Amino acid sequence: MRDVTKDNITDTFLGYFGEQTDPRLREIMESLARHLHDFARETQLTHAEWNKGLDILRQAGNITTPERDEFVLLSDVLGLSSLVDMINSSDDGTNSSVLGPFHVSNPPVRDMGADLRADNEGELILVRGRILDSDGNPISGATIDIWQTAANGLYSSQDPEQDIYNFHALFTTGADGEYQFTTVRPVSYTVPTDGPVGELLESTGRHPWRPSHLHYIVKADGYRDLVTEVFPDDDPYLDQDTVFGVRDDLVMTYVKQPASNFPESGCELSGKVDKDYYLVDFDVVLSKA
């Protein structure tokens, strides 16, 4: 094209593709270019604004390490990560929600009913539920990978003071599909704000907080893997999660219980609880693979 104009540049771009281009790649690049070009045309983007956008990417590149990925964080706060989660969620199972960057490989295998608190401070919670198929039948042999923040708002992988496996555990269900464990109430925390994403949040009047949550990855043979989170219904940031992770079916009430209600058996803490605790009931429905 010898006379590229602002009106024909999108078609010119599409005309450059080789005939052998993978059809799915072509589809993605076509949609990307149409939207990118429409964005620039709609906003009448100036050179200074274009360069500011590139600066955000350059700064994200500078601050990104294998442990700290500012590009994922940018996707998170723009709602893209959650949108991709929702697009790829099943229709007949529990909703998925953001994986986040704080999962660790090879979490410690724990017996059902284990107490994850170790030396950590915080309010005692008993989390329990069932892993079910979409007909309501229990799934045996499902694995439940759990992780959460410590009381200081940090995950073990962010905090050199914590053992890397602090608040990480892997459980496997029996024939009843049930699971339970005790831990402390996770806390609300902020996403990292020392990079360009923090600056973007600041300049658009947004806070960097996420409501407190427990992370789950649930897997079972014959079912789709589920990556999700569970939120308490009294968290002040529930209505404005800065990464858009909250779904109706992931919000649970933390129900205060007297010590006398604690299960007499089946938990590592059975017979050892002498104060009020909170009960969190959360059933998970897996979709067929």
Added chain:
Amino acid sequence: MRDVTKDNITDTFLGYFGEQTDPRLREIMESLARHLHDFARETQLTHAEWNKGLDILRQAGNITTPERDEFVLLSDVLGLSSLVDMINSSDDGTNSSVLGPFHVSNPPVRDMGADLRADNEGELILVRGRILDSDGNPISGATIDIWQTAANGLYSSQDPEQDIYNFHALFTTGADGEYQFTTVRPVSYTVPTDGPVGELLESTGRHPWRPSHLHYIVKADGYRDLVTEVFPDDDPYLDQDTVFGVRDDLVMTYVKQPASNFPESGCELSGKVDKDYYLVDFDVVLSKA
């Protein structure tokens, strides 16, 4: 928003903005989010594809240095850089075209008619024209900042073998608005292909070539700065410039001339040319500021 869905996430995102947000920033972020979300919804983007996109950005971050900006290159090959140029072009002046990353600060001031070849090989060209306002009147005191590739396809800032000011010059017009200089015919060259942009071009069946060109930045008091390029009409890549820089009014014929036609005065080479040369006529029209 406690129940984010794939249909309401864009509005949820917009609802997070603070009331004090700069209206122009809000406008840009709204358009960006709408297009980004529509892109993901339209393509039903998978997690693997999302991650591949982030990988391109992460790799771009890894390869980018102050001298080599892969994010600008990505913007170039997606047509965004040229589109921003065209959106911000004046309607009554010469079209602008990509600045590129190879301009140097403080180019050497040369007398009108200077020869830029030094020891460089290549076909001799005489480039000349006038700097005019949109009514066709000559502009006195306009500065013309010129740069181009050497015969090996590299700019001085890419090539440690070249003096940093090789093929860089700054001219100033007199009352007649005319300019002229001699140099060698610039060559076609490829954009850098050793990063993720090279991989993207390869996977979409695109070549990395740009048609040969002379770069211009023309400035004059009371007029808008013009950043542009001039292309020869016989370049094989003219119809498929990988960064979309070609505009009709920037394509010139290199007209072969016998040595006897070379100007008898006004050029550093006047009286010294004994072979055929090429004449390139290129008038520049500046828009009022």
